[in-house]
Amino acid sequence: MKASPTTCFATERLTKRFPRVTALNDLTVSAGPGVTGLVGANGAGKSTLIKILLGLQPPTSGSASVLGMDSGTHGMEIRRAVGYMPEHDCLPPDISATEFVVHMAQMSGLPRIAARERAADTLRHVGLDEERYRPMGGYSTGMKQRVKLAQALVHDPRLVFLDEPTNGLDPQGRDDMLALIRRIGTEFGISVVVTSHLLGELERVCDHVIVIDGGRLLRSSAIREFTQVSQTIAVEVEEGLEPLAARLAGAGETVAVQGRTLTVQVAADADPGRTYDAVRDAVCDLSLNLIRLEQRRGRIEDVFKEPAA
Numbered sequence: 005m006k007a008s009p010t011t012c013f014a015t016e017r018l019t020k021r022f023p024r025v026t027a028l029n030d031l032t033v034s035a036g037p038g039v040t041g042l043v044g045a046n047g048a049g050k051s052t053l054i055k056i057l058l059g060l061q062p063p064t065s066g067s068a069s070v071l072g073m074d075s076g077t078h079g080m081e082i083r084r085a086v087g088y089m090p091e092h093d094c095l096p097p098d099i100s101a102t103e104f105v106v107h108m109a110q111m112s113g114l115p116r117i118a119a120r121e122r123a124a125d126t127l128r129h130v131g132l133d134e135e136r137y138r139p140m141g142g143y144s145t146g147m148k149q150r151v152k153l154a155q156a157l158v159h160d161p162r163l164v165f166l167d168e169p170t171n172g173l174d175p176q177g178r179d180d181m182l183a184l185i186r187r188i189g190t191e192f193g194i195s196v197v198v199t200s201h202l203l204g205e206l207e208r209v210c211d212h213v214i215v216i217d218g219g220r221l222l223r224s225s226a227i228r229e230f231t232q233v234s235q236t237i238a239v240e241v242e243e244g245l246e247p248l249a250a251r252l253a254g255a256g257e258t259v260a261v262q263g264r265t266l267t268v269q270v271a272a273d274a275d276p277g278r279t280y281d282a283v284r285d286a287v288c289d290l291s292l293n294l295i296r297l298e299q300r301r302g303r304i305e306d307v308f309k310e311p312a313a
């Protein structure tokens with residue numbers, strides 16, 4: 005396993021079979037420091053991967069490690085060093101956020117006074133003020149997500165696993181949570197592994213994205229590679245798409261015809277202006293009528309339309 009001291013987690017041929025389903029299938033992947041997005045549709049295997057990494061579930065075969073520690077043998081040490089925000093609602097309704105987060109801080113080994121101070125600071129950081137003294141049963145989904153986040157951060161971990169932290173939030177709540185996740189990764193200097201089935205939102209906060217599908221690795225790349233590699237210019241003309249494609253291909257451009265649209269790839273380090281000029285010149289030379297010429301910024305969603313890596 006290529007685990008260095010800066011590797012947040014790594015897996016090697018990790019497989020988890022349940023009686024009716026294979027949740028993880030020969031998965032070899034690793035994540036460095038910073039904010040890593042773990043993305044996949046419901047049932048892709050994200051929660052199972054986190055539970056195995058934390059040593060909460062044994063794999064069927066293969067191995068996993070977190071911060072250089074083996075998940076199979078060092079689960080306790082891993083859970084001491086990292087924070088975990090589970091996906092599902094797990095908060096006792098009758099006690100307040102303050103009581104709960106102080107309790108979690110003490111469970112991690114902090115003395116009572118230090119635990120109270122840390123809990124107050126952490127709850128403030130996640131944006132819970134006076135409400136923190138009220139029983140959590142009356143909280144909105146957004147407030148509950150913030151408490152779950154606070155308990156994951158209260159013992160000052162080096163790394164946090166956040167499982168679907170934007171689940172159930174309205175658009176404003178989602179934006180706030182994403183901004184908070186970005187701050188945890190930058191201002192607080194804590195590495196983050198965050199799961200989501202909503203691909204677009206990870207684009208905004210992650211340095212690196214891992215895509216899994218049916219328990220298999222689909223792609224693992226820096227976020228800028230997702231967006232730059234698929235940067236294309238879309239062209240539509242009234243008639244003559246094929247001659248235009250042939251002309252641009254002959255001039256060394258990478259082109260593809262998709263229905264009535266011609267896409268022209270802009271190389272990662274190239275100036276899109278040069279590609280625009282090439283398209284404009286070819287359209288003029290062939291006397292075609294241009295309907296559309298626009299730059300498409302690649303989006304994370306596009307990886308699902310590409311063949312598996």
Ligand SMILES: Nc1ncnc2c1ncn2[C@@H]1O[C@H](COP(=O)(O)OP(=O)(O)OP(=O)(O)O)[C@@H](O)[C@H]1O
Pocket residue numbers: 022023025026027044045046047048049050051052053091168201
């Ligand atoms: N304890 C279990 N027993 C049997 N099957 C399970 C168990 N846990 C998960 N699975 C199955 O394994 C597959 C992967 O589940 P997992 O929860 O890891 O996916 P996920 O990507 O986190 O999706 P979601 O966001 O819906 O939780 C699913 O088909 C799920 O039904």
